[in-house]
Amino acid sequence: LHDHMARRTVENPDLAHRARRLGLAGKIREVEARGYTVLERAISPEFADELREASLRALLPHDTFTLQWMLYQGPEFERIAQNAQLMTLIDASLGRGAVIASLSCIKRGPGPGLIPLHTDYSMVPEPYPEFALTGVGVWAFEDWSVASGPTWIVPGSQRRRRGPRPGEPKEGGVPIEMPKGSVVYFTQGVWHWQGDRSEPGDRVTLHSHFNRGILRGLEPKRVDVQMMHRNAPRLGEMLGE
Numbered sequence: 001l002h003d004h005m006a007r008r009t010v011e012n013p014d015l016a017h018r019a020r021r022l023g024l025a026g027k028i029r030e031v032e033a034r035g036y037t038v039l040e041r042a043i044s045p046e047f048a049d050e051l052r053e054a055s056l057r058a059l060l061p062h063d064t065f066t067l068q069w070m071l072y073q074g075p076e077f078e079r080i081a082q083n084a085q086l087m088t089l090i091d092a093s094l095g096r097g098a099v100i101a102s103l104s105c106i107k108r109g110p111g112p113g114l115i116p117l118h119t120d121y122s123m124v125p126e127p128y129p130e131f132a133l134t135g136v137g138v139w140a141f142e143d144w145s146v147a148s149g150p151t152w153i154v155p156g157s158q159r160r161r162r163g164p165r166p167g168e169p170k171e172g173g174v175p176i177e178m179p180k181g182s183v184v185y186f187t188q189g190v191w192h193w194q195g196d197r198s199e200p201g202d203r204v205t206l207h208s209h210f211n212r213g214i215l216r217g218l219e220p221k222r223v224d225v226q227m228m229h230r231n232a233p234r235l236g237e238m239l240g241e
Contacts (some may be wrong), residue, residue: 001014001149002230009232011087014111018088019135035158035190040182042085043139048181051076052141052204055105068104068219070206077103079230081208081238086137086183090210093132093187097213100221101134104207113149113194117170119163120209121189127161128189133215137208143180149197150176151184157191165193183208210238 012018013115019025027179030037058073059065071076081103090098108114144150154172175195176184186192197203211217221239228236 006231007229007233011084011234013096015088015091019092022085022088024085024088024092027089031089031093031185031187032059034155035188036153036155036176036184036186036192037089038176038178038182038184039085039089040178042183043080043181047076047079047087048139050142051080051105051139051206053205055141055206056107056202059105059107065108066104066106068102070103070105071100072222072224072227077206078186078227078235080087080139081207082232082235083183086185086208087234089185090135090137093135094210094212097237098135098210099215099240100217100219101209101211101215102207102218103209104219105204106207107204108149108194109198109201110149110197110200111200112196115194117164117168117191117193119189119191122162124189126163128158129160132188133212135185135210137183137185137210138176139183139208140178141204141206142167144176144178144182145199146175146195147198149195149199149203150178152176152193152195153184153186154191158188161189163189176204 027037054074054076059067071081120136121128124133138151146223152175154173
């Protein structure tokens with residue numbers, strides 16, 4: 001029954017109506033104004049724990065701190081890739097044809113942040129276009145505080161339409177603090193970096209990176225017929241099928 005219903009589940013094509021029903025109209029305006037927004041508790045704490053365990057399980061045989069192609073690491077990642085709230089923000093900023101650029105996880109322990117101030121427009125010439133080309137949702141599998149080493153974002157920096165220059169100070173940045181099961185979504189070349197972590201243990205995150213449909217993804221796609229069979233048509237569209 002699940003497979004039968006999944007294959008026949010389609011999204012409301014009226015984006016404005018969908019946003020209102022999900023209570024996201026204000027969040028879309030925040031993305032337009034600040035370059036980012038936070039969806040608090042977009043998934044349950046229990047599902048966040050499942051995703052954390054599945055991410056660590058996928059990382060273990062590779063002896064690494066980051067891994068792409070997470071979509072193919074278990075049904076948990078198929079579910080999170082189709083999260084209705086995040087996909088509504090993605091559709092609003094990137095258009096209905098947005099495709100997966102990469103679905104990756106990152107594990108990090110205590111210490112200084114390893115990812116410096118940057119944008120996700122690494123191959124986009126300046127000045128950046130006035131419309132968004134990419135968007136990234138970072139899922140928190142623990143409560144995010146300043147001590148946990150969260151993502152820091154410079155609100156409104158997308159309006160500069162350029163990347164930070166070497167040595168440019170991190171002025172105006174704010175830490176993203178949010179409860180477990182939340183996701184921060186940022187787009188349009190907003191400036192951000194990875195904060196320092198003083199808490200013990202590992203912080204595990206999942207990064208849902210989407211591109212406007214005219215762009216190539218960061219990781220090669222592969223078609224899993226059974227995955228297409230058990231999920232909604234939108235998952236196949238994310239993969240360019």
